[in-house]
Amino acid sequence: MAEWKDGIAKLTLPTPFPVGDVNAYLIKGDSLTLVDAGTKTEESWESFKAQLADLNLKPEDIEQVILSHDHPDHVGMLDYFSPGLDVYGHHLNERWINRTPEFEKEHKEFYEKFFLQLAIPEQYFVPSMKVMKKTLVFSCNRSLTGTILENDIPPALPGWRVIETPGHAQSHIVLLREKDGTMIAGDTILAGISPNPLLEPPLPGETDRPKPLVQYNATLKKLQQYPIGLVYTGHGTEITELQSLIEKRLARQHDRAMQVRGMLEGRELTVFEVCKMLFPTVYERELNLTISETVGQLDYLYSLDAVSVREEGISFVYTAK
Numbered sequence: 089m090a091e092w093k094d095g096i097a098k099l100t101l102p103t104p105f106p107v108g109d110v111n112a113y114l115i116k117g118d119s120l121t122l123v124d125a126g127t128k129t130e131e132s133w134e135s136f137k138a139q140l141a142d143l144n145l146k147p148e149d150i151e152q153v154i155l156s157h158d159h160p161d162h163v164g165m166l167d168y169f170s171p172g173l174d175v176y177g178h179h180l181n182e183r184w185i186n187r188t189p190e191f192e193k194e195h196k197e198f199y200e201k202f203f204l205q206l207a208i209p210e211q212y213f214v215p216s217m218k219v220m221k222k223t224l225v226f227s228c229n230r231s232l233t234g235t236i237l238e239n240d241i242p243p244a245l246p247g248w249r250v251i252e253t254p255g256h257a258q259s260h261i262v263l264l265r266e267k268d269g270t271m272i273a274g275d276t277i278l279a280g281i282s283p284n285p286l287l288e289p290p291l292p293g294e295t296d297r298p299k300p301l302v303q304y305n306a307t308l309k310k311l312q313q314y315p316i317g318l319v320y321t322g323h324g325t326e327i328t329e330l331q332s333l334i335e336k337r338l339a340r341q342h343d344r345a346m347q348v349r350g351m352l353e354g355r356e357l358t359v360f361e362v363c364k365m366l367f368p369t370v371y372e373r374e375l376n377l378t379i380s381e382t383v384g385q386l387d388y389l390y391s392l393d394a395v396s397v398r399e400e401g402i403s404f405v406y407t408a409k
């Protein structure tokens with residue numbers, strides 16, 4: 089049952105995704121604020137209304153929404169609210185929550201070329217693009233009212249601060265309440281699993297794609313600079329020992345990358361070949377996620393100067409240095 093605790097109420101909403109439930113949060117600020125807005129399914133909306141009713145609230149009582157990032161399980165129900173509701177987030181949410189035909193074309197062209205560079209066999213292209221499209225069915229189609237950036241005080245939330253945390257999504261931010269170090273973290277860090285460093289097309293005006301795992305590690309190290317206490321997460325339970333969890337996650341990722349480097353010792357492999365070796369039983373079923381993870385590990389090794397890469401025809405081949 090939803091309840092208030094220090095001005096924050098946690099709502100847990102079902103999703104159709106393997107990750108399971110997603111969390112959204114209400115904050116009692118100068119305006120009643122909802123952080124993240126669940127998936128666009130009737131089931132989620134019904135659950136949302138029932139949990140609001142526990143707090144004697146209705147959807148119309150919500151005065152503004154702040155997005156932690158643009159993934160469908162965090163934005164989809166925006167389509168069920170009044171179109172006049174104020175929605176704030178990082179400006180990079182916009183291309184995903186308000187998809188234009190130009191962006192869809194750019195997106196498709198980027199992946200078609202990128203998949204060839206990764207040496208993914210063509211038979212996987214259509215199913216993989218289908219999965220991406222299917223996921224976006226649960227997203228919304230509306231615009232941000234305003235944008236928030238690093239170090240901003242979010243609208244109507246005095247005492248809170250915005251920290252940009254790119255990695256899992258390019259648009260990711262967290263909200264930190266400075267008086268007690270309480271953080272609403274979205275998917276920046278989760279108690280039970282490591283969030284996937286999802287691939288995205290180049291940012292507007294850029295030609296190179298972002299390197300999400302390298303960014304994500306920098307984000308974790310950045311969070312180590314803040315006095316953070318209780319962490320409310322996008323999926324699952326709260327985190328109380330953030331600093332030690334960050335250490336553990338960084339160490340585990342480094343070990344995993346070294347395992348990849350080992351595979352590349354004395355031989356050259358394409359990204360798809362590395363992906364198959366890393367995820368032999370799930371790569372076909374979960375190609376998008378396993379490829380993101382593989383590219384992330386290779387980007388990380390490259391940033392350490394631990395691997396080299398060259399182009400062979402249209403594909404990249406990696407080897408240990």
Ligand SMILES: [Zn+2]
Binds near residue numbers: 157256275
């Ligand atoms: Zn996410």
